[in-house]
Amino acid sequence: MTSTATSSGLIGDAVRERFPILGRRGFPVYLDNAATTQKPREVLDSLVGYYETVNSNVGRGYYGLAMASTEQYEQAREVVRRFLGAEEADEIVFTASTTAATNLLADTLGRATVGPGDQVVVTGLEHNSNLLPWRRLCDDTGAELVVAPVGADGRVEPSAFAAVLGPRVRIVAIGHVSNVLGTVNPVRELAALAHRHGARVVVDGAQAVAHRPVDVRELGADFYTFSAHKVYGPMGTGVLYGRRELLEQLGPYQVGGGTVKGVRHDSPVQYVPVPARLEAGTPNVAGAAGLAAALEFVAGLGWDSVRAHDEALVGQAVAELAAIPGVRIVGDPGAEPSGIVSLAVDGIHPYDVGGHLDRRGIAVRCGVHCASTLLDDLGLLGTVRLSFAVYTTEAELDAVRRALAEVEPGEWTASHPDTRFL
Numbered sequence: 262m263t264s265t266a267t268s269s270g271l272i273g274d275a276v277r278e279r280f281p282i283l284g285r286r287g288f289p290v291y292l293d294n295a296a297t298t299q300k301p302r303e304v305l306d307s308l309v310g311y312y313e314t315v316n317s318n319v320g321r322g323y324y325g326l327a328m329a330s331t332e333q334y335e336q337a338r339e340v341v342r343r344f345l346g347a348e349e350a351d352e353i354v355f356t357a358s359t360t361a362a363t364n365l366l367a368d369t370l371g372r373a374t375v376g377p378g379d380q381v382v383v384t385g386l387e388h389n390s391n392l393l394p395w396r397r398l399c400d401d402t403g404a405e406l407v408v409a410p411v412g413a414d415g416r417v418e419p420s421a422f423a424a425v426l427g428p429r430v431r432i433v434a435i436g437h438v439s440n441v442l443g444t445v446n447p448v449r450e451l452a453a454l455a456h457r458h459g460a461r462v463v464v465d466g467a468q469a470v471a472h473r474p475v476d477v478r479e480l481g482a483d484f485y486t487f488s489a490h491k492v493y494g495p496m497g498t499g500v501l502y503g504r505r506e507l508l509e510q511l512g513p514y515q516v517g518g519g520t521v522k523g524v525r526h527d528s529p530v531q532y533v534p535v536p537a538r539l540e541a542g543t544p545n546v547a548g549a550a551g552l553a554a555a556l557e558f559v560a561g562l563g564w565d566s567v568r569a570h571d572e573a574l575v576g577q578a579v580a581e582l583a584a585i586p587g588v589r590i591v592g593d594p595g596a597e598p599s600g601i602v603s604l605a606v607d608g609i610h611p612y613d614v615g616g617h618l619d620r621r622g623i624a625v626r627c628g629v630h631c632a633s634t635l636l637d638d639l640g641l642l643g644t645v646r647l648s649f650a651v652y653t654t655e656a657e658l659d660a661v662r663r664a665l666a667e668v669e670p671g672e673w674t675a676s677h678p679d680t681r682f683l
């Protein structure tokens with residue numbers, strides 16, 4: 262696919278035709294892409310196509326159809342490998358989501374690595390999915406959870422990160438892009454610092470993969486997680502990348518079909534190698550095929566086009582929305598645009614802003630975005646988050662600007678002025 266960039270840098274309206282849902286009557290101006298992206302025709306076709314033509318269980322049947330299904334599943338693994346710059350396809354484990362991948366890591370890597378008195382380091386901008394699995398690990402094992410502070414620009418500065426690292430750190434878990442602020446952590450620098458202490462580096466890429474090229478080796482990530490649905494793929498499929506020799510030390514996690522070489526009642530269980538050892542039960546093969554189609558869709562657009570598009574939209578949003586009296590942009594989303602702009606409106610509850618926009622046909626997320634700890638640190642009740650995708654247009658941003666200029670305090674501001682939700 263060739264990109265259809267306009268003079269403003271935006272990818273242009275042509276790409277919208279590839280997304281059937283966008284053409285539905287009454288479909289809102291959809292600016293909640295950080296929660297989930299819409300799916301292009303290629304992805305929808307691959308899901309239906311799988312069930313219409315190849316559906317059969319993988320890694321089990323010794324007949325042509327089952328082998329074709331297994332081949333499609335393994336081809337999807339190879340597409341993910343290329344997308345992440347991993348060395349081998351077997352370093353890619355399919356999971357249900359970023360959340361599932363992180364829980365897998367906390368329960369395998371975590372329990373094998375961390376004991377009383379050890380430390381796990383997270384950053385102050387983590388989504389609950391990259392916070393709670395580590396917090397529970399620490400609660401259960403007697404380890405200490407250390408939080409690296411977020412700087413005024415919404416990133417974790419390497420010097421501040423270095424200051425919290427010490428000889429007891431075993432694992433560091435770093436968000437690549439903040440789902441609240443759209444800021445990008447300097448993962449390469451942070452990973453190098455963590456490695457000096459021998460720690461394992463886990464990177465949550467949920468908000469990165471739709472906006473920037475990822476090279477796990479270049480980043481120095483030992484593990485990298487993401488969800489298909491945040492990058493134009495289907496819900497219910499996620500990815501855990503792990504550096505081969507580290508992945509091999511994991512598991513089993515959940516056990517069941519597909520994880521064993523053979524089982525006898527009178528001898529120890531023999532598990533198969535990774536990644537199958539970490540994929541117990543029937544996997545979501547259609548989901549993997551849909552993810553592969555989504556990653557090929559993004560690759561077809563080209564990262565230069567995606568970057569220029571994000572820069573144009575974020576630049577326009579920051580400039581125009583900050584000019585509206587009472588509107589404040591939170592953090593510095595323009596520094597390395599990643600498709601997210603969070604804002605607060607003075608004296609108006611974020612839910613009132615969200616409701617006002619919804620009544621004007623604009624869908625945004627408002628509240629704490631599953632990251633209440635970051636909102637606490639920012640001293641905010643919540644934000645109104647605009648999150649963009651390759652199909653977002655200037656006209657849609659104009660609609661937001663017009664609507665925000667008219668927002669007034671409402672029900673939430675009057676009855677729950679200090680109450681935080683979601």
Ligand SMILES: Cc1ncc(COP(=O)(O)O)c(C=O)c1O
Pocket residue numbers: 295296358359360361388390391436438439440465467468488
């Ligand atoms: C940064 C970040 N990490 C993790 C997640 C969890 O993703 P999922 O719900 O697909 O597991 C999200 C979802 O919003 C996110 O933004």
